[in-house]
Amino acid sequence: MQEEKLYEIWQTIKDEIFGDLDQQSQELWVSPVSFKGVKENTIILSVPNKYFSNWLITNNYIEKIQTMFAQHLGTPIEVTFEYQHELPTVQETEKIEYEYIPEKTFVLQETFNPEYTFENFITDESNRFAKAVCETAAKQPGTAYNPIFVYAPVGLGKTHLLHAVGNKMLELSKKFRIAYITADKFVSDYVSAIQKNTLDAFRSKFQNAVALLLDDVQFLIGKEKSQEEFFHIFNILFDNKKQIIITSDRKPHDLKGIEERIISRFEWGVIADIGRPSFELRLAILKHKAQKQRIYVPEDVLRYIAENITENIRRLEGAFINV
Template sequence: MLNAVEKISDEKIERDAVQIWKDCLSIIKDNIPFISYSTWFLPIKPAEFDGTKLKVYVPSNYFIEWIEEHYNTLLNRTVNQVIGESGKLVYLVLDEKEPLTKETTFTQNIPEPKEVKQTVEIQKEFESGLISKYTFDNFIKGEGNQLARAAAYAIGDNPGQTSFNPLFIYGGVGLGKTHLIHAIGNKILEKFPEKRVIYISSDAFTVEFVEAIQSNTVNDFSNFYKSMDALIIDDIQFLVGKEKTQDLFFHIFNALHQNGKQIVLSSDRSPKELKGLSDRLVSRFLWGLQTDIQPPDLETRIAILKNKSETYGINLSREILEYIAHNITSNIRELEGCLVKLLANASLTNREIDFDLVKRTVKEVSTTKQVNISIELITKVVCEYFDIEENKLREKNRRKEIVLARQIAMYLSKQLTKSSLKTIGLHFGGRDHSTVIHAQTSIEEMILSDLKLKEIINTIKNKIEMTAA
């Protein structure tokens, strides 16, 4: 019976501590900037209250030194107001084994972090910025995003502990970069709800930094982001040309990386293509994994359309899905826009979704110039220019002129069509995707120094476009 009484008493002590600390936070929040409040007070967790002493958990000794130096008067006034003149605040350090010697600041019994998780209520009063609907479950996997998705999923399972830190995802507009990085954050919070995860665009980050300069709270701004377990920044290319923001982000990046915290970045270009970004930032972006997202192939576009149409509650035939997927190839956002427009047209005209309506909607939505450039056409024009039989490009022929023509055809197929590397390789005698990559790289390197070759390729390209128009 005595044990039951003691258990009830302990629970009451914990509940009292939680309520008292909440009362303290409500006063503190009204007296300092929100970013200072988020950085220095939200990480503090209540432990117990014995009638006069409120014991709280803090991350480190340094944390206490900063608080006492900058907010000691506010804390004393707050504790006296909530508890009374005899009230005292006692700190328990979670991460450090050696407590400070001041008895009024620390106790000698440092709790184990595992025990703390069982007794401390998770409390986060800052917006993560994550969009909950973006998850791995509704992200359609395809050939163009396999590596990016696999790395993102691994990070969601084990943030900061993989070799993918930072993870740098790049690619064109509307290909799913934002969906994927939100999915990482949502998975981290699902598996580790106690972690501090934040998503922000680089534009919003810059705006907050400018406001921090104006309010003289740059240190608090920096420390807030350094306190995160996972920092996710979208469209990092917009830091280009913003030297002061780059400088601050460099220090935040270093602090997070050194402490094993996860960094996820997205961009419309690879790190090396971000001209105007400091070399030291680019070098750090190259520390982890850089992976691109390619436009979805036909099968992936069909799967995306099927998934989205089911979400909207409509059942489209395979023929209609294939028609839309064949005609809208640029990005996922345009595919989704087509479905929304299709629903709107059907609703406004009060008619069933048939091929005529689909064709009209596709024409209204598509921003891509409809030209019939195919790998077959490219092969035909290349072979005509070099006076080579088309089947020679599919054979295992190593003659210099044949190899060059094949590489140019592969290069232009990648440039002028939405075909995947695998599809291009199959058209040229079932070659591996790595052969296509090698061809593209070889041609890109050659045209940098060989102006005549560059002119030849431009001539071929113009002929292809004129033939397809």
């Protein structure tokens, strides 16, 4: 049977099996699963990693997929997976025990921007998956997706998502201690800790957090000692099932100048990108801001702004403020 026909069958099966799921579940779990091909009597599905195959198996979707393919093809069918990103077994790494010094620790982010919430993060196909995985992680830190790596060009909402995670976690529990920090501040704080001989205090800030939200990891490029420190902190948090969310302006493998062992850890979990915003999304963002601020802006003015600022949400919002 032609592969094009098999792909059509897969689309039909997918719509029938997953059609009743809510939109977030569809975007989170179903959209990333794709038909890869067939070998003898085995259907090959491509999934990002083992989180997705485990979800399909534990929810009995694989049995349904096999049954429906068998009905369409008239022969028994097995399903196997091809992983886009392997989740390697955590190798034994040097265990470093950091002394917890309460009087020398402090909350890395006392308050998150109250405007940066999931409710205010307007979505379309370009950013919906990134929002969905971050929102799920905020509600189930360390268990749903870990780590999460979000990449996008400047000004498309990565920082908004990190603050939204922080706001949601604190909404669920004021006791959550969240380490939000930019990579360049991580480097400067690490250098300062070396100079002042306060490395234990520096490390305990992260070790005793429920979550690490690291913004703009590309600023670790070329900082070998800072990368080594981050590597050990990452391992400690991951081993203790603490939530880790990293943002970057590029894909993990494009982070030339960051150690391969760190890159591999970014690929253990979910990788989500934020694409260029469509005209419809840009217009929706402007309308949302006008509604929140209870001001009237003519439709043609909003459309003009949306048509002329196409690549950067931050600039788009800045233009709106200046209207």
